[in-house]
Amino acid sequence: MEKGQTKKLAELIKSSSHTVILTGAGMSTESGVPDFRSKEGWWKEIDPRTVASVEALEDNYPLFREFYSTRLKALQTVQPHEGHKIIAKWEKNGLVQCVATQNVDGLHQKAGSIAVKELHGSIRKIRCNQCGNEAAKEQFITGESCNACRGKLRPSVVLFGELLPQIAWQSAFQHIQKADLVIVIGTSLEVYPVSELPAMTNGKTVLINKDPVWTAHHFFLTIEGNAKEVLHAVDELV
Known part of the structure; x- marks a missing residue:
């Protein structure tokens, strides 16, 4: 991380009238949340299709519930962490208009x-897979059924084989279309269709990521570093 890069990003933020931040797993790992694709991630030991899919929910519910209860x-x-709080402060101060995230935490x-x-989606929101009735987190963890229809409870996350929540997607898409600046933080941009979002803006795009990303050459500015450290350095200049 070079000081010139953080200064350039600070200037972009100050001059932008509509800024969108798009975050991925690398934003949460610094709070201690495992990601999915690194050597230490969730998928190192687990095939996601066996636990985080529609098939698992329907055909192997005990394993499905155990995985998400553990999470x-x-x-x-x-x-x-501090980076999350800085983004919240920027939003409060009118510097950020939208935070789109792949994270469910x-x-x-x-x-x-x-x-x-x-x-x-959100892992913290529990609902019935059959009727959509909301339920308490404890009901899911302890293995209870839906109070309304006795269906299977689940977190409101997007499973393999499901579509993205359209209201959240459309809103993020609209914000990105009118953005002067899109800052992508902590994602390898390997998951479709979110990986397409940075290309949907006519504004400047910035990538902040700990590891190199193969699409980095498409960005106006790339900063290699931890999200928390980079955001702290930029915040001091905003």
Whole structure:
């Protein structure tokens, strides 16, 4: 991370009238949330198709519930880091108009962000897969059925084989279309269709990521580094 790069990003933020931030797993790993594709990630030991799919929900519900219950319990002690709080502060100060995220952990909201579009849903919201009735997290963890129809409970996340939530997707898409600046943080941009979003703006695009990304050459500015450190450095200049 070079000081010149952070200064350039700070100037872009100050001059932008409509800024969108798009975050991925790398935003949450610094709070202790495992990602999915790194050597230490969730998918190192688990085939996602066996636990995070429509088929698992329907055909192997005990395994499905065990996987998501473990994730929910792990999130109980997780807190937003400084980077999350900086983004929330920028939004409060009118510097950010939309936060679109691939993460399902709710850390942006916990940090104070309001204009959050959860593109892959939320693990903290539990509903019935059959009738859509909302339920308490504890009901899912303890293996209870839906109070209304006795159907299977599940987190409101996008499983393999499901479509993205259209309201969140359309809202994020509209914000990105009119953005002067789109800042992508902590994602390898390998998951379709979210990977297409940065190309849908006529504004400047910036990538902040710990590891090199093969599409980095498409961005106006690329900063290699941890999300928390980069955002802290930029915040001091905004």
